[in-house]
Amino acid sequence: TNEWRLSCVNKDFSVCPSYPPVVIVPKSIDDEALRKVALFRYGGRFPVLSYYHKKNGMAMLRSSQPLTGTNGRRCKEDEKLINATLRSGRRGFVIDTRPLNVAQQARAKGGGFEQEVHYPQWRRIHKYIERFHILQESFIKLVEACNDQSHNMDRWLSKLEASNWLTHIKELLTAACLAAQCIDREGASVLVHGSEGTDSTLQVTSLAQIILDPRCRTIRGFEALVVREWLQAGHPFQQRCAQSAYSNSKQKWEAPVFLLFLECVWQIHRQFPCSFEFNEHFLILLFEHAYASQFGTFLGNNESERAKLKLPQKTMSLWSWVNRPEELSRFQNPIYEANSLVIWPSVAPQSLQLWEGIFLRWNRPSRFLEEAEEERINIIKYNKELQAKVNVLRRQLAEMETDGEVQEEE
């Protein structure tokens, strides 16, 4: 629409080192203002457009925490920027992925949150998403539980519960539903941020788009989502996906943030099996390549680093390989039926299951599940072949009938 514009203020990565060269901002905000806003946000990550909901024109923005500090600093340009996304007289929501007390304590270190007095049209909601180092501990505990060979049911359930992994899944899904509800049901614009704006923020915005936007559920759309909301948005893949769950040394920056997002997509996929063009294998593929890949796509921590490493020149893109027809066919969901719905997942514990495809992948034979997949594909394929055959026969019948008519006329 014409309320937004592309800004190249960051084209040499000087305004925000972790942002891409081009971002989308409200039209009424010029580049000078953006520079000022960047000084007011942690790491220079000023609010940018993440998603525009065509249905009602509402927007989802993301950023990092404002640097209000203990003095209650304000930045009029920042206020103007996010207010520009509001319809007249309407409110917006700020979804802060930190608990209130953490957000308050952040002021002591120069950070903070959007104060009501300066942002009167915005209502702040704190929806806590776990910090990334907690996620890593959780991940390690879960993998350890899955490797436990003792035939003790109580111990398994106890370890599963203690890992808290499924709790994180539930919390992230709930937060994404919240953001999506604000946009779709409340008809309000939303700003999402945590501390740095590079982990939980991206989890929430990308997952909310899965809920809201059917295009994100197509293969190309999902690839674009990952590129936009994770790679270009500056999620530090290099730091987060260095070692995974078996590493001996404790990596300070390591965390399965992207995996948690992929698993939430899988949970939604399980609940809406006909709404995704891709299948589970696609998600597993992305998980693998985020950690170790012969492609350059997931290398580096942001676009700036990728440009410095000259990745586009020196490496191949995962997408160029995956999108080849012979590869893509492996990742297609045979029962996909395109729809234009907003899909709301259930976050009841009974609705969430352990992602066996990742966590029990090597602990159980896959033969029987693969055969089931083959059957599913065959059923759909046979149906399509029959449909094609019937169409041909119908056409032939129609032709014969018109020929017959012509003959009669003669």
Added chain:
Amino acid sequence: CHAVFLLQVENVKLLDRYASRKAASGTLYLTATHLIYVDASAEVRKETWILHHHISSVEKLPLTTAGYPLLIHCKNFHVAHFVIGQERDCHDVFTSLLKLSQPVKPEELYAFSYNPKMSKESREMGWKLIDLKLDYQRMGIPNDCWEITDINKDYEVCSTYPPEIVVPRAATKAVVMGSSRFRSRGRIPVLSYLYKENNAALCRCSQPLAGFSARCLEDEQMLQAIREANPGCPFMYVVDTRPKLNAMANRAAGKGYENEDNYENIRFKFIGIENIHVMRSSLQKLLEVCEMKSPSMSDFLTGLENSGWLRHIKAVMDAGVFLAKAVREERASVLVHCSDGWDRTAQVCSLASLLLDPFYRTFKGFMVLIEKEWIAMGHKFSHRCGHLDGDPKEVSPVFTQFVECVWQLMQQFPCSFEFSERFLLEIHDHVYSCQFGNFLGTCHRDREELRIFEKTHSLWPFLLQRKQELRNPLYRGFTAYKELQPNTLPFSFQFWCGMYNRFDKGMHPKQSVLEQLLSCLRHSVTLEDSAA
């Protein structure tokens, strides 16, 4: 016959699990067989039907601003929360439901009044659909070693066994009668399943009345006959499915278990499945977890662990796996018992048969399995399912656990069953519904005395008619898989949302893969017709 309403109450709300105040008002009707709630407020009229026989408890909850609440728990895990405007009405519904849901005499059961449009011949044919003799024939019986005997035709051997049982040819009448005096309730060792490939036999019985030191020559000869009917293996297993402590405690009461010293060439083993009281309590706790309003993941997993439910399911599954392995790999015959040989014994024998033989994974085969190991062999359905107003301590989800084990197998082997989860749920519903005569009473003699075969209908033809919706679209056929060897590590067991939270529609996937594939198959069939 449903047009007659015993009671009709207006201004009734049906609340969902979140007890939202926005619930619309509808009308509650009681008929002789059902409770029917009609919500005509929305564009589409919505009816909720509950069979009285399915109701396990009705409670009056404390008065709220919305009215007088009534909470109904059903045996198929449906939970209905009504709020009734007037106290008098609420009380009337409450007392009526208490009476209607707890019949006293068997004749009051639905099966005796259920009267679908069907000819007398069809009804009789329905009862003949499942013939156990054919299944024994399929196993090759009668043969040199095993025979079908009618020695129990007047229930002289055992009052809770069927008239015809399969015993070793080498077991004389004296051996049979002697053994029956040494087994609890006369439930002598009989054949459950013969594994033709190597002649190993799966047999079942009840606990011996051995006490601390009693012996019985005939019983020892009976086991010897079973062992010798399988020359391919020098020993046989005797498996007691109880925990060792319980079995030992039984000795003080003059019962107990087989002493390896007295029986030649047996290998004795305890499996350790808990008793019916533990299982009843476990299910109760599980259902409390399922009913929690908005539990956290921790609440749920901790509750699941504390209920012990999956631990018990695993125990039953492990036992079935052990039996199947003993028969298939060690080529050894196995004699299984618990206390009375009609609960845990039924579970593990039917499960082992299912693991070994793909026939039991077909529609017909599964029906045969249930008719044989559960119905004919005297599982006390009436008591275990609380059909009549009786002793609550006899109620226990023994059959439910077996059905769940089958479901767990379906999750691991999606292409190896001819039927789907829906088939299992239908059978489970009807075990409690008393709409059909198959599960009434406690044993064959009961059913004969109640004249089930003359006065009621059999469930099986009704389910077979609905094969198209109850089938598994991924079934690869009879020969695709021989035996199933499931993984029984704890993570292999999933929580069965479709059973224990069946009526919480919001919790289930919003799009059903099963439905999608079935409709695709239906479409293919119409296309095939068009092409022809």
